Amino acid sequence: MRRTGIIFGSAVLLALPNTGFAQDMTAVVEATNSSAFIFNTLLFLIGGFLVMWMAAGFAMLEAGFVRTKNVSMQCLKNIMLYSLAGLMFWFFGYDVLYMAANDYVNFSAFITPGYTIEPVGLAGADDAATAALQGAALDTGYSVASDWFFQMVFCATTASIVSGTVAERIKFWPFFIFVAILTAFIYPVVASWEWGTGFLDDMGFSDFAGSTLVHSTGGWAALVGAIIIGPRLGKYVGGKVHPIPASNIPLATLGMFILWLGWFGFNGASQLAAGTIGDVADVSRIFVNTNMAAAGGVIAAIVYTQLRYGKIDVTLAINGALAGLVAITAEPLTPSVEVAIVVGAIGSILACLTVPLLDKLKIDDVVGAIPVHLVAGIFGTLVVAFTNPDVGFMPQLIGVVATAVFVSVVSAIVWILLKVTIGLRPSEEDEIVGLDQAEIGVPAYPEFVTP
Incomplete structure (x- = not known):
């Protein structure tokens, strides 16, 4: 995510004597600033609600990939x-x-126009909300409340990645606690290294919309969780892999298309400015590259599965689209359309190759989030050094490694503490009967429930 050309004005004109001409030009500059503020804020809000809709995409994708129970x-x-x-x-x-x-x-400045530093503790949230509702100063270039909303939906996306990987064999409340820590601390710390002008930003690391900061952060947390929790019952028995089919391919397909739609907000609004012709043109280019990377990912997965298995795997086609989207997310602006297609296609192939590797390692990933978000996210981050001439390879590699170490270590500590205290897995009996009956009490498909 990059903050570019948000505020416009002319210091020379404003410094002129208080003539009618100077006053007129001052009014023009103020009107320009106001227009830029409005369009920048609208970009944040429109992008934000598109990313929020990705929550529905993840829900439908996971609901389609897990078993009916x-x-x-x-x-x-x-x-x-x-x-x-x-x-x-x-x-x-x-x-x-x-x-x-x-x-x-500090806990009051984060929504106050201009980021006024007045640490007052958690109670400051009430004051912050009031300030946001009262409006914002033009010197921010956008409504700070819109920035909070846009950043928040990225945070929620990170948690969604973990949900699908550890599905079907984790109790609700341990997962609740892990999500709280992930969204309050783990993800924000990693994002601060780049988007909060931290050490990765200082060394020239670039992650436009979060291939590493969002997707591989969720991917590392999911990988560590899958290892510590273990596979679903019956997945790996007698040294053999026993596939567990998805319950609803149409629902998973719907989830994929919702995510594809939401990604235009994810990548497009990460331009963070729409107050100039150049910014709006860049947003348009980002839309095109994002779309074409996903298309390249789908076709690559279809061709690969046909050649590799003799039949086309629709689940890998679904994840091929998502892997292409993740791969282009780190830099969706500078590549040509042709390069974006190639980036998406390679990300998709890498995800397809990772699926059997995880099975060999007996790591059970229900929805394929590790191949899609972790592997394609790493690839997308590293390839920025070749698609953006202003970015070097070493900063990208350091960013990937730093994220891997921090997220894996902290996630492992949290998962292990939960495992040895309140426990992570349901009983074998509950896992066999299904968590809908064991924990929720409301089955999604009651006609399939044995009385």
Whole structure:
């Protein structure tokens, strides 16, 4: 995400004597600033609600990929994690994200126009909300409330990635606790390294919309969780892999298309400015590259599965689109359309190759989030050094490694603590009968429930 050309004005004109001409030009400059403020804020808000709609995409994708006995649980987890992410990001996450810029964490300035530093503790949230409703100063270039909303939906996306990987064999409340820590601390810290002007930003690391900061952060947390929790019952028995089919391919397909739609907000609004012709043109180019990378990912997955398995795998075609989207997210502006297609296609192939590798390692990923978000996210981040001439390879590699180490270590600590205290997995009996009956009490498909 980059902050570009947001405020416009002419210091020379404003410095002229107080003539009628100078007054007229001052009015023009103020009107220009106001227009830029409005369009920048609208970009944040429109992009934000498109990314929020991705929550529905993740819910439908996961509901389609899990078995019928666990669909209600996946729906509930997605409802919960979006809501919890909003609360955690309000009270903690946004300030943590910008802590490098603010020098320390404070809990009132994060929504106040101009980021006024007045640490007053958690109670400051009420004052902050009031300030946001009262309006904002033009010197920010956009409504700070719109920035908070846009950043918050990115935070929720990170949690959604974890949900699908550990599906069908984790209890609700341990997952709730992990999401709270992920959205209040783990994701905001990683995002602060680049988008909060932290050390990765200082060394020239570039991640336009979050291939690493969002997607691989969620991917590392999911990978560590899958290892510590273990595979679903019956997945790996006698040294063999026993595939567990998805329950609803149409629903998973719908989820994929919702995510594809939401990605235009994810990448397009990460331009963070729409107040000039150049900015709007850049947003348009980002839309095209984003769309074509996903298309390249789909075709690559179809061709690969036909050649590799003799039949086309629709689940890999679905994830091929998502892998292409993740891969282009780190730099959707500078590549040509042809390069964007290639980036999406390679990201998709890497995801397809990772699926059997995980099975060999007996790492059970229900929806394929690790191949899609972690592997394609790493690739997309590293390839920026070749698609953006202003970015070097070493800063990209350092960013990938730093994210891997921090997220893996902190996530492992949290997962292990949950495992040894309240426990992560349901009983074997509950896992066999399904979490819809064992924990939710409302089956998604009651006609398939044995009385």
